[in-house]
Amino acid sequence: MDPCEVVVAVDLGGTRMKCGLVAADGAVLHRETRPTPRADARDGGRAVLDALLETVVELGQKATAEGHRVRAVGVVVPGVIDAEHGTVGAENLEWVGTPVLAELQAAVRAAHGDHVPIVLAHDVRAGGYAEFRQGALAGTTNSMFLPLGTGIAAAMIVDGSLVSGDGYAGELGHSKFIHGDAAELCACGQWGCLETVASAAAMARRYTARTGRTVDGAREVMQLLAAGDPDAAQVWHDALAALVDALVLYTTLVAPTRIAIGGGLVGAGETLLQPLREGVHARLTFQREPEIVAAVLGEEAGMLGAAQMAWDRAGADEEEQR
Template sequence: MHGSTHPPVEHPHGPADRCDVSSGLVIACDVGGTGIKAGLVDTRGRIRHARTVPTPVVPGDGAATATAVTECLVGLTGDLRAAAGARSRSVVALGVVVPGLVDAAAGVARYSENLGWRDVPFAELLASATGLPVAFDHDVRAAGAAEQRLGAGRGRRDVVFVPIGTGIAAALVLDGHAYAGEGWAGEIGHIDVGSGVPCACGGSGCLETVASAAAIRKRYAERTGRPVGGASDVAERMAAGDEDAAAVWSEAVEALSGVLAATAALVAPEVVLIGGGLSRAGEALLGPLRRRLDARLTLQRRPQLQLARLGDRAGLLGAGLLAWERAGVRLGSRDGSEDEPEPATTAQQSPAARSAGVQR
């Protein structure tokens, strides 16, 4: 199955903002575990106005969190409509992406471990509250599509995007289409790599328990008895000659290379893009990962391995692409021929909010 389809969920009276689509804007929202990014995106994939607010989490109550997030998104939509109006522009659609298991075709967030919700019909709720056509999907899958069409994957039809932070996931863009697998595709963080370490998913030995930024920090502290602030600190200590840091880093790279080799054998991507907080390690990560991956591959296509480009804008731009598709406009060709996005104009965004969702 190629791509994901979005339900024809609209306000009973149709979109509230009737206008020439080409002169309009869409609202994009990227819901994270700690922050919600929201912005206006134009027909060239440029973020024209953006803001970030804390995610309103109700501890221990996923249903209440879902309600609070819905209300927050409705409020942000109102604010961004006003911002669009100040530019004499109309809003033609709303795109929302969330973490966890997502049924994009139904517009439902099936499950989020971190936010605690189950079976929340966000597309229907938001369409009813805002009167806008709503596109809804998974955050990593949307970010991967943005990287393929507007970022480091431009010009490539087969791209795998792997953000590594608190967890690890993957977005598969095959023949220019984001592959959803009915919402199940891309959970590479829960492939068993043999570590034997219990995982929050209920399994053990998952890639996330060895190679995520959170795991690298935790494993170094457990090995040495010396707490560190994050995986970036482990990378710095490795560069300074710390053998324990080098061992923890090597274990992470080895596990990650095995999963990427299997991915390369299965879907033959032209390029693998590494994103998320751990990507800030740059060549300290990519160098050994390239060597390990190259050693594992034999008859398989050898993908290029490089850093993602869009950073923490990827999910927001992905939500914008989805919203434009919901309005009948596809931004960026499948082989990436359109202009790349420009930086956002940011409003009411604190330093803490700007870093929300980005793990060290």
């Protein structure tokens, strides 16, 4: 492999980190996954942060050993990112105001010096950016990426730009769509959030609560649905109803022309997408109706978005120096 300039890209979302060395033309010269350590409140999620730092440094060392020049580092994480201070709050990682950017800067500086810029961004926004630049949202100026996985968050493209909101935007999963006695307590502290009904984790949990039978995630619920299980059908119906409400609200407020659904649940294909299309169509009156499609970049979307953001930063820094 000929030496070239690369960025180090790491997506910390999920149970495994998705990592890559990515060239300026988008070619992934090296890809790997690594386990994300189980977060522990007793150490404030330190083991997770240490694993992330080690991964970034080792990927940079690999690039250097192969003769490549590391131009930038892109890291994307779940949770809420304070863009001004570079801190992250992520309940599933046991991070509370954790200075992730400062830790990354220190580790990268020790390995490569002061010349390598670092981008820290949200994993879902990065996935949406990748879909916007090279995936299912390419060619749009107003669109949304909505992955349905362990949790639910949205990446919003508005007037051709990715909306960050200083790191806080896009938490559609923590909007209230379930009311009354049906509302459940969300991990965020609110009752009735979309995520409590329509995430993959919620579907498995709600099926178990209805039946007393433990299932192996949303995939097994979908298998039971296909086999005609009435409890799986009710869990699925509740999830679809809440998702239609969320998509109608988003469409009314932001008017996307296309919505790309990603995450584990999109594996259901048209079993998911067609009812969403029909439900949204039936509810809209004056609003512009969006296309509802499957995202195309899969589990690599976040890593590819991290790489694209890192290359954008490298290019912007180069322009400033001219």
